[in-house]
Amino acid sequence: MIAYTIRRVLVAIPILLVASMIVFTLTLFTGDPVQEKYAGRNPPVPAQTIANERARLHLDDPIVTQYWNWLKNLVLHGDWGPSITATTNIGDELSHRLWVTVRLVMIAMFLAIVLAIITGVLSATRQYSKLDYSFTFLGFVFLSMPTFWIAQLLKSGAIGYNDATGDRVFFTIGERATNPESGVWNTMLDIFGHLILPTISLALITYAALSRFQRASMLEVLNSDYMRLARAKGLAPRRVLVRHGLRTALIPMTTVSALGIAAIIGGAVITETVFQWNGMGSFLVKSIQARDRYAVMGWLLVSGFFVILGNLIADLLYGVLDPRIRYE
Amino acid sequence: MSDVHTPPAAQVAAPVGSGGRVEREFTVKERRQWQIVVRRFLRHRLAVTSLIVFLFLVVLAFLGPHLWIHGYTDLDSPGNVRFSAQNPMGTDNLGHDLFAQVLRGMQQSLKVAFIVTLLSTGIGAPYGATAGYFGGRVDAIMMRICDVLLTLPLLLVAGALVTGQGGSVLTVGLVLGLLGWVVDARVVRGVVLSLREQEFIEASRALGAGTVRIVFRHLLPNATGAIIVQVTLNIAGAILAEAGLSFLGLGVQVPDTSLGLLVNQARSAVDTRPWLFYWPGIMIILIALTINFVGDGLRDAFDPRQTRQRR
Numbered sequence: 181m182i183a184y185t186i187r188r189v190l191v192a193i194p195i196l197l198v199a200s201m202i203v204f205t206l207t208l209f210t211g212d213p214v215q216e217k218y219a220g221r222n223p224p225v226p227a228q229t230i231a232n233e234r235a236r237l238h239l240d241d242p243i244v245t246q247y248w249n250w251l252k253n254l255v256l257h258g259d260w261g262p263s264i265t266a267t268t269n270i271g272d273e274l275s276h277r278l279w280v281t282v283r284l285v286m287i288a289m290f291l292a293i294v295l296a297i298i299t300g301v302l303s304a305t306r307q308y309s310k311l312d313y314s315f316t317f318l319g320f321v322f323l324s325m326p327t328f329w330i331a332q333l334l335k336s337g338a339i340g341y342n343d344a345t346g347d348r349v350f351f352t353i354g355e356r357a358t359n360p361e362s363g364v365w366n367t368m369l370d371i372f373g374h375l376i377l378p379t380i381s382l383a384l385i386t387y388a389a390l391s392r393f394q395r396a397s398m399l400e401v402l403n404s405d406y407m408r409l410a411r412a413k414g415l416a417p418r419r420v421l422v423r424h425g426l427r428t429a430l431i432p433m434t435t436v437s438a439l440g441i442a443a444i445i446g447g448a449v450i451t452e453t454v455f456q457w458n459g460m461g462s463f464l465v466k467s468i469q470a471r472d473r474y475a476v477m478g479w480l481l482v483s484g485f486f487v488i489l490g491n492l493i494a495d496l497l498y499g500v501l502d503p504r505i506r507y508e
Numbered sequence: 509m510s511d512v513h514t515p516p517a518a519q520v521a522a523p524v525g526s527g528g529r530v531e532r533e534f535t536v537k538e539r540r541q542w543q544i545v546v547r548r549f550l551r552h553r554l555a556v557t558s559l560i561v562f563l564f565l566v567v568l569a570f571l572g573p574h575l576w577i578h579g580y581t582d583l584d585s586p587g588n589v590r591f592s593a594q595n596p597m598g599t600d601n602l603g604h605d606l607f608a609q610v611l612r613g614m615q616q617s618l619k620v621a622f623i624v625t626l627l628s629t630g631i632g633a634p635y636g637a638t639a640g641y642f643g644g645r646v647d648a649i650m651m652r653i654c655d656v657l658l659t660l661p662l663l664l665v666a667g668a669l670v671t672g673q674g675g676s677v678l679t680v681g682l683v684l685g686l687l688g689w690v691v692d693a694r695v696v697r698g699v700v701l702s703l704r705e706q707e708f709i710e711a712s713r714a715l716g717a718g719t720v721r722i723v724f725r726h727l728l729p730n731a732t733g734a735i736i737v738q739v740t741l742n743i744a745g746a747i748l749a750e751a752g753l754s755f756l757g758l759g760v761q762v763p764d765t766s767l768g769l770l771v772n773q774a775r776s777a778v779d780t781r782p783w784l785f786y787w788p789g790i791m792i793i794l795i796a797l798t799i800n801f802v803g804d805g806l807r808d809a810f811d812p813r814q815t816r817q818r819r
Contacts (some may be wrong), residue, residue, distance in 0.1 A: 195652060200661040206660075209668040317583045320804070324744065324796035326751040329771060329789045336778045449663065450752055465756060468667040475662060 181499065185492065193487040196481065202286050203480050204247050204473070213471035214239065237262055237473075250474065254481075261474030270478045273463065278445070278482060280355050280451070281459035285444045287375060293437055295387050300394025301426060304402055315391065322388035331381040331454035338377055338496035350377060353458045378455045382448050386440060393436055400428040431501045435494035442490020444482060541729070548809035555805020558798040565795055567615035578605035580612035580765060586616055589785055598783040600774075610788055613767040614795070617759055620681045624746035627685025632692025633735050639693070640700030642721060651697070654690045662687055662749075666758040675761035684749050692738050699731045733810025734804050740803030744796040751792055767792045 204283070214233045218225040228437075238246050253259040260270035299319075303312040338350035351374040361370070401407060402425060410420045449461030456462075460483065467475035510659060518740070535641035539547075578584065583603045590598050597606035639650040666683045705772060709726055717725070747767070753759035754768030762769070767788045 191652070195655045198656045202656070202660060203664060206664055206668045210664075320797060320800050324748075324793050324800055326748050326755070326768070326771070326789065326792055328752065328755045329792070332775060332778060332785070340779070354701070450755060453756065464661060464663055466722065468664055476661075480659070480661065483661070487659055 181496070185496065188492050189488075191494075196484045196488065199484060200251075200480055201247065203477060204250075205243070207471065207473040207476055208243065210468065210471050213237065213473065216471050217264060236266070237264065242377060250477065260478045263475050264472040268421070268475075269473050269478075271473075274460075274478050274482055277458060277460050277463045280457060281445060281448065281461065283371070284355075284375065284378055284382065284448060284451070284457070284459065287439060288379045288448075289437065289441050289444070291379065291383040292386035292390055293433070295383070295435065296390035296394050297426075297430070300391045301398050301421075301429075303391070303395040304398035304429075305421065307399060312395075316395075319388045319391045322384050323392070325385075327381065327385050327450040328454055330384060331378070331451055332504060334377050334381050335454060352377060353456045355459070372503050378448070378451050378457060381454075382444075382451050386444075390433070390436065390440075394429070394433055397427065397432045401425050401429045431498065434497050436503060438490050438494040438497060442486045442493075445486040520561055540640045545733075545806075545809045545816065549600065549805050552805035552808060555808075558801035558805070560757045562795065562798040562802060565614065565628075565791075565798070566618060569611060569618050572611040573608065573615065575613060576608055578608040580604070580608045581763070582608065588781060590781075596785045598781070600777075600781070600784055606784060606787055609765055609770060610767070613765050613770045613788055614791055616677050616766040617750055617763060617768065617792070617795070619677045620684065620750045620766070621743045621746040621761070623678065623681025624685040624688055625742040627682070628689040628692045628742045629735060629739055630689075631685075632689035633696045633731075634737075635689070636693035636696030636698075637700050637723070637727065640697040641727065643701070643704070647697070651694075654693060657687060662753075663756065663758065666753055670753075670758050670761075670811050675759055676764070677760060677766075680750055680753060680759050681746075684746055684753075688742065688745070688749075692735075692742070695734055695738050696731055699734045700727055701731050718744060733806070737803050737810065740799050740806060744799045744803070747792060747796050747799075767795075803810055 229288055250261050263270050299315045303315045306312050335352050338352050342348055355374050359368050410424045452459045452461040464479045588601055595605050600606055640649045667681050669679055749769030750759055754766055755772045759768050760766040770788035778785045
């Protein structure tokens with residue numbers, strides 16, 4: 181398994197490299213960052229300032245040299261390259277925002293997974309009952325809703341509630357208060373309060389897909405021969421369901437969740453935008469809008485790293501949980 | 509209601525085959541695969557209803573603008589109407605009729621969805637089938653290319669193309685389709701990989717069937733189910749993805765319109781003129797929901813292991 185892991189990591193490196201080359205080229209097509217930055221300034225920005233800025237961003241080098249220098253500085257010196265905003269350090273910014281997004285994604289995924297397992301199992305054991313139809317219908321409705329629609333509804337509902345009660349019950353903007361009160365307890369309360377709404381909207385969307393998945397995998401297990409055998413041996417129905425059924429039915433769920441978490445760490449872009457969180461997703465949007473090339477590259481590496489890590493964990497978990505699968 | 513009824517045709521003993529042998533009386537009627545699928549699908553009432561609603565919405569989106577009294581750019585209505593006979597979905601502050609805009613938006617969103625589906629299935633299915641059939645090194649290389657595409661951020665590709673080319677329906681469809689086919693390729697590859705190892709393929713190989721025959725007569729027909737289900741998922745996914753891109757300002761651009769763009773424009777009005785926000789959103793949900801239900805019905809209909817009966 182160690183050899184397998186090493187081989188997978190070795191395959192991942194060229195994939196990430198090729199992806200970064202493509203992204204580097206793509207950023208060229210989004211336009212000239214310096215021109216964009218100083219566009220419409222009155223009086224016009226002096227030519228010297230523009231030239232300095234271009235030099236700071238290495239815009240005048242050939243594209244291949246630019247890419248090579250970026251890669252070299254990153255690997256050798258841990259330097260993520262210059263941001264279009266001179267005061268921003270891309271590495272620091274990324275690590276701060278990664279933590280913000282991880283906080284959101286982990287809690288939302290946890291909620292979604294627990295809910296999905298419960299309703300998925302209930303649906304499967306009572307297939308085609310009223311309960312099953314209700315859960316299925318609800319799942320499909322959430323699956324068919326645009327994320328920003330749910331998020332916006334929650335947000336304006338919460339604002340309406342706040343206005344009606346005259347009390348700030350829900351926080352609708354940002355991941356922290358602008359002037360947070362000090363103290364551990366207050367900090368916790370502040371973080372938690374801001375988490376509620378984005379977590380709910382992200383969890384609902386994720387739940388929809390996961391519950392369909394859990395239902396299908398549970399159904400497949402329920403109809404299998406070894407379940408019939410377990411029942412025929414006279415085991416208690418509950419034990420058959422939980423020990424023999426659910427345990428097996430959770431295997432695909434584990435891997436799907438690992439993949440899902442990895443994918444969303446790149447940014448719950450829309451949820452973050454609606455609630456004005458400063459996470460990975462809004463970092464990408466902001467960087468693309470500002471044509472901030474090195475920031476986009478930094479984002480790609482971090483999110484690509486998690487996608488590859490998630491894939492690897494999913495595959496390894498599959499091997500651990502399902503003894504029929506062996507990696508050489 | 510039970511499904512275990514004898515079809516009417518089978519009650520008459522039908523002479524089948526050229527040998528003049530009379531089939532036994534209780535033999536079920538011979539059916540082609542698609543006939544079985546259609547029958548199974550028709551039993552799924554929610555899916556059938558959804559299909560009808562979906563088709564109605566498509567017809568409405570493409571015929572409606574020609575028949576409706578307002579055009580989507582017309583400013584001939586009074587502003588800020590909530591509901592009236594002339595403006596059933598209300599109007600915005602400038603006097604655009606929302607119903608006309610929603611019709612146009614539906615049309616553009618559906619066009620995006622069709623482009624995406626065409627590209628995804630057109631590239632994805634043959635790509636996946638090739639990778640799955642050949643396996644080994646070919647498969648490994650083809651899948652690594654997919655991995656690269658999967659790491660590319662949709663937003664950046666959309667950002668590069670939409671800012672460069674202008675956010676037309678075609679550009680947005682191209683962006684979503686060119687990144688989206690990877691999923692289809694993986695699904696088809698998975699199906700082909702498992703089919704390739706099954707006994708009936710081995711049997712036909714033993715009977716002397718060549719590669720072409722195996723691919724076209726055995727592998728692809730058996731992957732059709734997965735492909736068709738994937739098509740429905742693509743349509744729903746594209747409608748939602750277009751909405752998401754428009755929300756971030758990277759989708760279809762003004763002066764044209766789409767459902768996503770309409771919702772986005774109405775965001776600031778959600779408390780003051782909520783109808784502007786709700787109607788386009790409801791249409792997005794309705795399209796995505798019906799097509800998702802159709803897909804679910806098709807998945808059940810195509811599943812050969814489907815033995816449990818619907819009540």
